[in-house]
Amino acid sequence: MILPKFEVESPLSVEEAVRLLATLKVAMPLAGGTGLIPALKLGLHNPSVLVDLESVEGLEAVDCTGAGVYMGACAPLSVVAAEPRIWKDWRALAEAAASVGGPQLRNVGTIGGNVCLDTRCWFYDRTATWRQAVERCLKRGGDVCLAAPRSQRCHAVFAADTPPALIALRGRVRTARWSAEQCIRRERFMEDLYCDEGSRGLQLDAGEIITHVIVPPVISAGEYRSGYLKYRLRRSIDFPLAAVAVGLRMADGCMRDVRVVLGGVASAPIMALEAMQELEGREPNAEVAARAAQAAARAARPVPNQATTPGQRRLMVTVLTERLLCKLTSDQYSSARRDQEAMK
Numbered sequence: 001m002i003l004p005k006f007e008v009e010s011p012l013s014v015e016e017a018v019r020l021l022a023t024l025k026v027a028m029p030l031a032g033g034t035g036l037i038p039a040l041k042l043g044l045h046n047p048s049v050l051v052d053l054e055s056v057e058g059l060e061a062v063d064c065t066g067a068g069v070y071m072g073a074c075a076p077l078s079v080v081a082a083e084p085r086i087w088k089d090w091r092a093l094a095e096a097a098a099s100v101g102g103p104q105l106r107n108v109g110t111i112g113g114n115v116c117l118d119t120r121c122w123f124y125d126r127t128a129t130w131r132q133a134v135e136r137c138l139k140r141g142g143d144v145c146l147a148a149p150r151s152q153r154c155h156a157v158f159a160a161d162t163p164p165a166l167i168a169l170r171g172r173v174r175t176a177r178w179s180a181e182q183c184i185r186r187e188r189f190m191e192d193l194y195c196d197e198g199s200r201g202l203q204l205d206a207g208e209i210i211t212h213v214i215v216p217p218v219i220s221a222g223e224y225r226s227g228y229l230k231y232r233l234r235r236s237i238d239f240p241l242a243a244v245a246v247g248l249r250m251a252d253g254c255m256r257d258v259r260v261v262l263g264g265v266a267s268a269p270i271m272a273l274e275a276m277q278e279l280e281g282r283e284p285n286a287e288v289a290a291r292a293a294q295a296a297a298r299a300a301r302p303v304p305n306q307a308t309t310p311g312q313r314r315l316m317v318t319v320l321t322e323r324l325l326c327k328l329t330s331d332q333y334s335s336a337r338r339d340q341e342a343m344k
């Protein structure tokens with residue numbers, strides 16, 4: 001697979017980067033390149049210019065000394081995954097960052113690139129020769145979905161690890177774009193960045209880039225807990241085939257402010273609302289966890305476009321959700337049992 005020819009621009013500021021993206025023809029942002037360069041080799045995009053965000057000053061820092069975590073978009077995932085304060089207070093993010101690909105990919109891949117990773121599909125992420133042998137699907141401008149032929153939309157899968165964890169932790173993104181000769185910045189919640197349509201999942205304007213990813217301080221009343229689990233074929237390197245992130249606060253023995261977010265089973269991270277309702281305000285125990293896990297699986301929308309069947313991926317949502325809830329709260333229900341036994 002041969003890399004096509006392109007120019008590389010190395011801006012020093014965010015303003016310069018977004019101006020270049022807005023004014024140069026067919027320009028794309030480049031961060032670590034671990035997602036983009038393989039896609040260029042497959043011929044999925046054909047930019048004439050890549051705007052290298054890693055040359056922009058100040059976008060690689062990770063700061064969790066104040067309230068919350070403040071990450072420049074070009075912060076390497078290995079740095080995020082090595083930060084002791086993130087492991088302590090925002091564990092879901094640390095676990096998700098530590099589970100991306102393998103060590104080399106985490107050293108080069110960035111948090112911003114992970115948040116902006118394109119959706120994936122077995123019928124799309126293929127060589128040009130392979131793709132020539134099949135009909136042009138919706139994501140390639142055709143009018144059929146090869147994975148779900150009766151569907152009118154693309155079901156390519158959202159397979160980035162950190163966004164479900166960031167959504168569970170109520171994360172936000174800061175963005176910048178060039179308009180009317182000036183740099184326009186805005187901030188929004190992570191969940192508003194995605195739509196459940198595989199061919200246009202990322203809700204950024206043309207030329208708009210992520211500059212920072214922010215996680216707010218943990219909710220202080222009670223004890224905040226979070227975690228991330230993923231199912232993949234090869235533990236050493238693979239994308240998630242199903243993944244679950246949970247964030248919750250334990251207060252007076254009950255679960256509060258619960259968030260359950262699924263990855264790898266739809267074209268966007270999915271907030272499992274029914275599962276969240278099952279858990280909110282309840283004392284944790286094995287039956288509650290099992291019921292919430294069944295509810296989470298009902299929110300999954302896998303189609304046959306990944307390495308395992310939709311049924312297997314949905315089943316793994318149940319397994320992972322139940323396992324993660326037990327991991328996060330089992331100390332509470334063993335202490336509740338101890339209390340009950342002491343009262344006998």
Ligand SMILES: Cc1cc2nc3c(=O)[nH]c(=O)nc-3n(C[C@H](O)[C@H](O)[C@H](O)COP(=O)(O)OP(=O)(O)OC[C@H]3O[C@@H](n4cnc5c(N)ncnc54)[C@H](O)[C@@H]3O)c2cc1C
Nearest residue numbers: 031032033034035036101109110112113114160161210238
């Ligand atoms: C073998 C292999 C295994 C992998 N396994 C995993 C995995 O398990 N989990 C996982 O999540 N990922 C995985 N990846 C994908 C990739 O390594 C990661 O998602 C990584 O975090 C991408 O970051 P990057 O900096 O390399 O992004 P890039 O490749 O530079 O960019 C990715 C996309 O985002 C855009 N982009 C980058 N930065 C910005 C920005 N700041 N603003 C707007 N757009 C931007 C680019 O234009 C491009 O479209 C794997 C990749 C490979 C090759």
Ligand code: SF4
Nearest residue numbers: 121137145154155156
């Ligand atoms: S889900 Fe369907 S439309 Fe989308 S990339 Fe795959 S085959 Fe193409």
